[in-house]
Amino acid sequence: MLIFLVICLFAYIITGNKGIEERFSNAVGLPNESEGGDNGILGFTIEGNHIYYIIVLALVIIATVFIYLKYKV
Numbered sequence: 001m002l003i004f005l006v007i008c009l010f011a012y013i014i015t016g017n018k019g020i021e022e023r024f025s026n027a028v029g030l031p032n033e034s035e036g037g038d039n040g041i042l043g044f045t046i047e048g049n050h051i052y053y054i055i056v057l058a059l060v061i062i063a064t065v066f067i068y069l070k071y072k073v
Helices: 002-015 020-028 049-071
Strands: none
Touching: none
């Protein structure tokens, strides 16, 4: 799990906080489109927001530990 976490952090450092749409648009030379508002889950988007990344990562780690302890997988 720690190796996977290190790989994920390394990948984040390389790619930065741009979303896939922005990276693709920059790569092929398309103009950037401004979004009309937040269309994410419950009115906010996770993409580019460090606090939401940390919250989601913590939830995934807690769920993984719970499943491991309960089912001994």
